[in-house]
Amino acid sequence: MINWPQEAVSRTRRSPPIGHVRHLERLAGRILRAADAAATRFLGWRYNPLHQSGPVAFGLLLVLIVTGVYLLVWYRVGAPWTSVQGIVADPWLGRWIRALHRYASDAMVVAVAVHALRMFAQARSWGPRTLAWVSGVILLLFVFVSGWTGFVMVWDTFGARLAIAGARLFDALPVLSEPMRRIFAGDRPIPSAFYFINLFLHVAVPLGVAGGLWIHVSRVARPVLLPPRVLSAALFGALVALSVVAPPPLPPVANPFLAPASVPIDFYYAFWLPLTERLPEWAGWAGATATFVIAAAVPSLVRRPREGSWAPSVVDERTCTGCAQCPQDCPWDAIRMQPRSDGREALVAHVDPAQCVSCGICAGSCAPMGVGPPLRTGRDQLARLRTFLEPLQGDAPIVAIACENAAPRHLEALRRSGASVHPISCTGNLHSSVIELALRGGARGVIVFSCPPRDCRGREGPKWLEQRMYHDREAELQPRVDRRRVRLATMAAGDLAGTLATLSGFARDLDLLDRPQAGALSPIDVLCEPATVPAGGDR
Amino acid sequence: MTGTVPWRVAGTMGALAMLAVLRATAAWDIAAGDDGAALRLSWSARPERIETCRRLTDEELAQRPPHMRLRLECNGSFAHYRLTVSVDSQVISETTVRGGGLRHDRPMHLFEEFRVPAGRHRFRVALVRVDSASATREDSSTAVADTMRGSREAREIDERRRRAGEAIPARLVLDTLVVLAERRVLLVTWDGQRRTLVGLTQEPAR
Numbered sequence: 225m226i227n228w229p230q231e232a233v234s235r236t237r238r239s240p241p242i243g244h245v246r247h248l249e250r251l252a253g254r255i256l257r258a259a260d261a262a263a264t265r266f267l268g269w270r271y272n273p274l275h276q277s278g279p280v281a282f283g284l285l286l287v288l289i290v291t292g293v294y295l296l297v298w299y300r301v302g303a304p305w306t307s308v309q310g311i312v313a314d315p316w317l318g319r320w321i322r323a324l325h326r327y328a329s330d331a332m333v334v335a336v337a338v339h340a341l342r343m344f345a346q347a348r349s350w351g352p353r354t355l356a357w358v359s360g361v362i363l364l365l366f367v368f369v370s371g372w373t374g375f376v377m378v379w380d381t382f383g384a385r386l387a388i389a390g391a392r393l394f395d396a397l398p399v400l401s402e403p404m405r406r407i408f409a410g411d412r413p414i415p416s417a418f419y420f421i422n423l424f425l426h427v428a429v430p431l432g433v434a435g436g437l438w439i440h441v442s443r444v445a446r447p448v449l450l451p452p453r454v455l456s457a458a459l460f461g462a463l464v465a466l467s468v469v470a471p472p473p474l475p476p477v478a479n480p481f482l483a484p485a486s487v488p489i490d491f492y493y494a495f496w497l498p499l500t501e502r503l504p505e506w507a508g509w510a511g512a513t514a515t516f517v518i519a520a521a522v523p524s525l526v527r528r529p530r531e532g533s534w535a536p537s538v539v540d541e542r543t544c545t546g547c548a549q550c551p552q553d554c555p556w557d558a559i560r561m562q563p564r565s566d567g568r569e570a571l572v573a574h575v576d577p578a579q580c581v582s583c584g585i586c587a588g589s590c591a592p593m594g595v596g597p598p599l600r601t602g603r604d605q606l607a608r609l610r611t612f613l614e615p616l617q618g619d620a621p622i623v624a625i626a627c628e629n630a631a632p633r634h635l636e637a638l639r640r641s642g643a644s645v646h647p648i649s650c651t652g653n654l655h656s657s658v659i660e661l662a663l664r665g666g667a668r669g670v671i672v673f674s675c676p677p678r679d680c681r682g683r684e685g686p687k688w689l690e691q692r693m694y695h696d697r698e699a700e701l702q703p704r705v706d707r708r709r710v711r712l713a714t715m716a717a718g719d720l721a722g723t724l725a726t727l728s729g730f731a732r733d734l735d736l737l738d739r740p741q742a743g744a745l746s747p748i749d750v751l752c753e754p755a756t757v758p759a760g761g762d763r
Numbered sequence: 764m765t766g767t768v769p770w771r772v773a774g775t776m777g778a779l780a781m782l783a784v785l786r787a788t789a790a791w792d793i794a795a796g797d798d799g800a801a802l803r804l805s806w807s808a809r810p811e812r813i814e815t816c817r818r819l820t821d822e823e824l825a826q827r828p829p830h831m832r833l834r835l836e837c838n839g840s841f842a843h844y845r846l847t848v849s850v851d852s853q854v855i856s857e858t859t860v861r862g863g864g865l866r867h868d869r870p871m872h873l874f875e876e877f878r879v880p881a882g883r884h885r886f887r888v889a890l891v892r893v894d895s896a897s898a899t900r901e902d903s904s905t906a907v908a909d910t911m912r913g914s915r916e917a918r919e920i921d922e923r924r925r926r927a928g929e930a931i932p933a934r935l936v937l938d939t940l941v942v943l944a945e946r947r948v949l950l951v952t953w954d955g956q957r958r959t960l961v962g963l964t965q966e967p968a969r
Contacts, residue, residue: 265774266774266777327789331785401869402807403872406872410950410963411967465782480948481965485794486793490789
């Protein structure tokens with residue numbers, strides 16, 4: 225598989241820690257595929273929230289900001305718990321808005337964790353993506369700090385326990401001569417400044433998160449920040465319903481002279497609390513530091529040599545016409561136009577290897593086939609297809625060109641169903657001439673199976689493919705190609721029946737096309753509609 | 764195939780289950796340790812300064828830069844204290860404590876917590892100065908006052924008196940019998956106004 229190039233990996237000697245991380249990466253990949261498949265079965269690939277964990281996290285951040293502004297209006301630094309009690313006592317707005325704030329913050333941690341797992345499992349955490357990964361780790365830390373200050377602000381038994389545990393850890397550092405825990409000892413009132421600093425941090429840190437997000441997505445040409453409307457509405461509605469029906473309880477006000485029998489802790493922000501309270505302070509710090517350092521070092525631990533399938537795209541200056549399409553299509557802004565060295569007037573594309581993730585989208589965008597990763601340019605694709613078609617001469621098969629990352633287990637099922645399967649690394653790489661060549665080479669029809677648009681590792685593969693096939697985007701499928709013999713479809717793990725049904729539907733239509741009966745064929749305009757939802761259409 | 768009725772039902776049930784998990788884990792009740800009580804020591808107090816002072820002559824004083832003309836020249840250190848905590852005559856902690864900061868010239872900040880069984884206990888907290896040498900000064904306050912010239916030297920005396928007054932005594936002992944209910948806390952702290960250790964089982968009246 226091109227995006228999982230074991231051959232490239234095995235060329236370099238791996239030290240034991242890196243080997244362990246690769247094992248972990250593969251394990252995470254298996255877990256993720258199983259979870260993806262389950263979510264697709266339940267919700268369909270269009271609304272699979274696991275495919276859009278990043279946009280879901282951002283959407284939840286917006287919910288937190290809006291609900292947070294409301295809560296801020298009623299919060300009092302001088303009477304923290306009493307003011308929150310007042311908010312909770314308002315059954316019309318306050319109660320569920322506070323609950324929504326809480327549930328959205330918890331759901332955001334889940335979304336961020338899924339997002340990190342996804343990037344790790346799909347080997348999207350190193351090389352040019354290092355900035356996004358490291359900034360994401362720092363953003364997660366910010367999210368936790370923001371959450372902790374939010375809980376402490378309330379000054380209920382949970383907030384106090386969190387504050388005391390944090391103060392205990394800070395007291396172990398040789399920084400402050402007066403133990404922070406003295407603030408909560410009970411011999412004097414907790415100063416208002418403490419609540420004010422908490423409030424300040426709770427407002428300021430999310431602003432830092434917003435700034436950090438800008439860095440996080442800065443390498444992406446067209447970041448997708450929000451989930452599809454239907455999914456957004458469903459998630460928001462579900463959280464609101466939960467907030468109305470079962471808001472989290474407000475624990476009693478903290479009393480320094482009374483240790484409560486039990487404290488309702490928020491697992492997502494205080495999962496570490498029961499453990500660290502039983503451990504010495506140094507162990508708490510060691511655990512936290514090791515976790516952060518290992519997380520930040522993941523790009524170094526999982527990086528591959530930039531060769532073979534991971535080699536960045538190159539430009540053949542002789543064939544580049546300077547049309548400037550590849551810089552427009554590149555999802556990573558890795559291509560710039562610059563003056564050429566051969567004396568011709570037009571500009572020439574130049575790939576910045578430090579920003580190129582080897583997704584190969586540019587190979588599909590270049591009509592004269594002058595750009596792309598080594599062995600994946602349009603010319604290489606044509607050569608591979610010729611080799612693929614040779615043994616099929618005379619069979620007039622249906623050629624299924626399939627993204628090999630989408631649902632690897634479906635490929636064999638497609639073969640068993642009679643299709644000649646031609647896997648490629650990403651359908652966004654697919655040069656339209658390959659489809660034409662397949663039909664000229666004797667294929668009855670060509671069906672292109674893409675991954676779900678929101679799960680594309682090249683970010684925009686299905687979107688650009690659909691534009692090139694049906695909307696005359698540069699490097700378009702030529703008008704002479706019979707569109708009735710071409711179909712685009714989505715192949716999602718967990719929906720094998722859907723994949724096979726799409727194939728059999730296409731085969732049926734081709735049968736009708738080959739043996740036409742009056743009125744049996746669908747109108748051409750319907751056939752020309754892509755089977756996929758346009759990748760940009762639901763954003 | 765996704766989208767069929769059984770899968771949609773299963774999806775809805777799955778979503779409801781996830782919401783239930785979110786609700787349960789957002790307020791996850793965990794026990795806060797055993798049902799015992801606690802003894803908490805918490806205070807900030809200035810340790811006593813143990814020093815030897817010598818009164819400078821007018822000639823010596825004149826040789827000093829104007830901003831360093833203190834009549835008394837003192838050398839010494841801040842006292843160490845032995846903190847002994849006993850519950851029902853059994854010593855549960857014995858440590859040496861001193862002022863904060865690298866030079867230990869900052870107030871002595873203390874925070875310690877001990878788990879104790881609930882019930883009636885006799886608590887004894889003793890903070891006793893370890894350094895035996897008392898301050899030796901060539902002068903007495905009176906003698907200095909008699910020979911003072913100008914308000915600067917008077918301020919010097921006042922400042923020394925104030926510092927000495929703020930310092931904790933050489934021996935502080937709290938010996939008290941308290942009935943602690945389950946999960947209650949006895950706080951032992953330094954009362955600067957009464958210049959003694961006090962035990963509190965609820966927040967002091969403001």
